[in-house]
Amino acid sequence: MIEGILMRDKERRPSLAEVAGEAGVSVSTVSKVVNGAPDVADDTRVRVESVLRDKQYLSPKQRSRRDLATVVVVLASSSMSSPLTVEILRGTMRAAHETGLELVLLDLPDGAPAAGWIERTKRNGPVAVIAVKSRLRTEERAKLAKNGVPLVEVDTYRLPDSDSYSVGATNFAGGMAATQHLLSLGHRRIGFLGGVSDTQASIARKHGHLAALASAGIQPGADIVEEGDFTYESGLRAAESLLDRPDRVTAIFAASDAQAAGVLEAARRAGMSVPRDLSVIGFDDQPVARMTAPRLTTIRQPSEAMGSYAVDVAHKLLLGGAPPVYHTDLATELIVRDSTAVPQVLENMA
Known part of the structure; x- marks a missing residue:
């Protein structure tokens, strides 16, 4: 759950003074390095950055990004030109903005396995995957589940099941x-x-x-x-x-x-x-x-609504909740x- 991750992030962190003492510089020099100020000698900057990495120090800006939950939208490259895909993405962007989620787009090549794409979804904070018009393989679903990454599918090619959440149209x-x-x-x-x-x-x-x-x-x-x-x-x-x-x-x-x-x-x-x-x-x-x-x-x-709904489901799952149904069809209209x-x-x- 997001709450658990946030609590771990707020556990004991190294202070600027601790970094300064180990690097043999002043606190103000460490602050300049952290904030990217130009008036620091190159050898000093390298030494301070090495200590920052060793102590896994995160600046307030980095901590803010680390705390941010991410939704990775996965889709085939060929579908990028589809107006339906554009509408679905518009819905995901709007919903992500409204719920304060970071949205990352990951396009996969057509007709060939995209080795390592699941590793590319990894972020510092909690992550959920939304797959648009996907043909995800069984092993890919299993790997996401093993990594604790919620999966929501939009307009899936296969029959809906209880292994993942999905949304489609009537x-x-x-x-x-x-x-x-x-x-x-x-x-x-x-x-x-x-x-x-x-x-x-x-x-x-x-x-x-x-x-x-x-x-x-x-x-x-x-x-x-x-x-x-x-x-x-x-x-x-x-x-x-x-x-x-x-x-x-x-x-x-x-x-x-x-x-x-x-x-x-x-x-x-x-x-x-x-x-x-x-x-x-x-x-x-x-x-x-x-x-x-x-x-x-x-x-x-209702393509845009489908994208928005998928983000809402992903958000609930990231918060540790469980939507009442695994699959939802949104109404079509003549x-x-x-x-x-x-x-x-x-x-x-x-």
Whole structure:
């Protein structure tokens, strides 16, 4: 606990007089060295600094930093360019500032083990780790636990468990809400573009989509489900495949806004107008959703709130507390804009 560490830090510390006596200089000279004053001879400075190190002397400024609890945010380098990651980090920074925690960002290379990254999280004071969109290995989790470092995961790729705390979004409910919106407009042949197939977010969004179809008595067609990787390029390729089939879909639900933007481009290339000929809905409510023409209807993910919540959990753990649940999903929200409408065939019948 923080309190215990602070008490140990306040145990007997060497005084300036003790350092001065051992170094054979005056107290004022030691004070000048500690405060970085320039008017101290080089050999004297070296001798005083050696005694300071031997006695593990900490200046008031150093003690203040030592007492400060730190949250280390760990994420893959590739995700740094993601607007969602930026929003999550914004939430962590705001919450860390409000709770008086120091925040350190540690980016790891993609596709290769980052040997020694846990050692890089070590600080003088208490530390917690927040892993964003992580694929932490079992041994890494075990090492953090062995070192007494609390772990909180944000939007984890794996199933939540009781080995660590985590926060995510209501991806299943969001997927269901997206498809229910399209169904309410009269769409019945709805294509689905999935994200990275082994991520919990993509799986849950797909299952939400299928559940909405089932609740409407619609048998989902395997021919109108495509997998991707959350990117614009995968959305473009998958939509071109769907729109090239004789029995075209009238709407597409994409598992990310980037993929939905790719769908808009595929529709343009096919000579289709959105939403007159094709309705499109995304997921996340990234800035791109407000920049496309037409603007995207989407499911808003509370990314900034997820980052803030993770810091709150980490803070509780650093104080020795225990949050009531291991995993929390924050609510998503349907945002209706300009890319969805009643199917043209129904409009013609009206």
